[in-house]
Amino acid sequence: MAYNNATESYDEYPNSQFPGKIMDLPNMVDVSAALRPIVDQYNTAWINNDTAAINLLISNNPDLLKALFNASKFNTLSDNVKSLQAWNKQKLIEATANAVGIKDDATGDEQLINAYSVKKMNSIIENHTGIELATNITIPISSWVSNTSVSGFNYSYTYNNSAILATDEVYVEFNDESVMNASKISVHVKSDGGAGSFILLARKIPKTELIIKRIEVIRRG
8 A cells, every 4th residue: 555645645545635634525415306407407418428418517507416426426435435444454553563462571551552361361360369268247336446547437347367468358248137237337348457357447336236248358379
């Protein structure tokens, strides 16, 4: 494809100036009642191969050409479609050439155009598996204490378990009876307190005891 940098267009598609300029396709009009007799004359001249009459009709009736789909309009449309395809194809080639592809240790902007290998994905899955620590934990109302470490959350509950590592992400699932109560007091899991425990934060003390159905951690290798 001969892309002309000077005109920002493709030499082989002379009826198009894309991408240097947005494709300019001529507008067409429907045949009106006033134009219908002219169209009939044009069709008669075309059947009779009377090019002189055809050219005279077009010259004297500018709207006639707008109602005709001729070779000029088709070629303009065709060249613009082809130039658009050529432009998109070239951009795709450039994007592919500049892509990182599969690179397990991609960093920075490379991560935006990178894919991981199957080995890397399996490693991620294996090292980010949920581990169930405990089930059916009851939190009495009396276990909630005043909290000042996080603004907006006035109370906290600390759950201790030596199996919790400092890098674990903790997930808490309440049973059906406690879900609504936990939601009302906006319970939030704070799992960045170090190894051996995590903290539940709440905006206010619940009116009833809460029951944790399951405590799970995501352990990063």
